[in-house]
């Protein structure tokens with residue numbers, strides 16, 4: 001019994017992690033406290049028994065039972081802490097199991113002091129510790145991933161071999177059956193009442209396609225997909241994922257890894273074949289049921305939805321249906337955890353550029369422009385620019401359309417107008433000016449009148465920060481001129497134009513080295529010795545780590561056009577080429593150069609940079625059609641398109 005207890009304590013304590021340390025500290029304090037009291041009250045406290053094992057007639061303390069008592073306490077503290085967190089994670093009656101693990105054990109550990117026969121006291125404590133733990137494991141295991149089962153023979157073997165391994169003894173432990181997929185649970189949350197949610201949930205769980213539906217979401221979560229499109233086509237059910245802003249067919253292992261050791265042949269990943277119609281339709285029926293898509297009670301405004309728990313983390317999902325010419329699509333949008341960087345550098349900006357931006361943001365007046373190509377959005381960068389301003393010292397207002405849903409930035413007062421009700425942004429600006437703000441911000445500047453007024457204010461005494469859609473920093477300047485801003489006014493107030501381009505990062509596990517092409521060496525002005533290789537995407541179509549996508553997450557490239565030469569050039573009505581030369585003279589490094597610099601570091605591939613800049617040449621319209629930035633919008637999927645061939649949105653997908 002004791003040996004088993006030690007094994008279990010070892011396994012469970014590994015899980016308890018930091019909280020275990022806390023428990024140990026608490027117990028240590030308790031131990032020191034009680035023994036100090038005991039030492040102070042010599043007559044009241046039972047004297048130490050001369051026998052090691054049992055107490056003497058007067059109820060004195062025997063050393064061995066006392067040591068055991070503390071061992072039980074430590075083991076119990078570790079496992080009960082784990083039960084608290086684990087039951088909350090799987091939602092298995094957390095309060096009930098907390099009570100079951102705490103009260104019997106505390107009672108038995110006190111009783112153990114009074115029972116004259118110390119062995120019985122020890123046995124009682126062991127039972128009070130193990131029985132609730134064992135009962136909990138029986139209720140828990142069916143709800144947890146197979147690889148996480150506890151109190152099973154395999155788990156005890158693993159825990160024991162792990163313990164031996166730590167002591168330097170190598171034993172073969174049973175391998176965990178793990179497909180590498182995250183554990184998902186589907187939860188009905190879209191109904192008005194808990195009873196109805198339960199009804200939908202039970203109905204869905206009883207349907208034959210339940211496991212297939214779970215697998216669908218498991219695959220999507222493993223691929224870090226934010227949108228799943230299930231398309232009922234003639235040859236079966238096609239599943240597409242949007243990952244890092246790029247929509248493409250879901251991916252699967254085509255040929256599993258062969259061989260062993262160093263000669264191991266890598267897994268080959270390819271677009272997943274269409275699902276069998278019966279399986280696919282079964283899964284769709286389950287998802288529709290759990291989301292209550294067929295229940296009449298859903299109000300028109302609200303999309304059908306449910307929640308998927310991925311490894312214990314809740315991710316609300318929305319389910320919508322759309323009929324295309326040839327098929328019917330089910331679109332599931334998974335809410336992604338917000339990406340909240342603390343400073344510009346975390347987005348991929350160089351320290352020098354970030355310092356320059358902060359410097360410009362500290363100026364009293366002028367116009368600062370943040371831009372990105374259409375359909376990729378730069379709201380994170382815009383927020384970060386705003387966060388680098390002195391919002392606590394100056395009054396900031398933000399002119400916003402009430403239909404747009406931007407995260408509010410602390411200390412920036414939103415002044416809203418309703419474009420759908422026919423209100424113009426200029427009216428909101430006029431209202432905002434009554435309070436004499438010192439800085440004005442607005443996103444997605446399109447309104448000519450607003451732009452004209454903002455430039456006037458930037459020339460007067462306000463700091464103005466705007467975002468707009470443009471392919472690069474100088475295109476943004478041109479866009480302002482096209483809005484009818486007089487060149488001389490713009491030249492006078494322009495502090496800087498910052499442009500952002502998102503680029504996917506190569507998977508660090510499967511990206512492969514590639515000898516640096518001579519043209520690139522020439523471009524970098526380096527020799528083959530200085531830069532022997534760059535990286536390319538896996539020729540095997542990816543790996544398990546990137547779920548066959550070859551890329552993981554994104555970073556942003558930036559260019560900042562700012563300086564007196566540029567302002568002079570703007571005033572002089574020069575053409576685009578001269579404007580660029582002027583900006584470069586002021587220290588701008590063009591986006592394409594930034595891209596190549598990133599290739600040289602091995603962060604991404606040359607193909608990816610070429611893809612991103614090819615999209616620019618297609619005038620943004622194509623980029624827009626291939627990407628999905630609006631939840632629920634249709635990702636255009638070309639059959640056979642590998643995920644390495646279309647553009648992306650927003651940084652932040654960090655694994």
Ligand SMILES: [Zn+2]
Nearest residue numbers: 507510543546
């Ligand atoms: Zn990979």
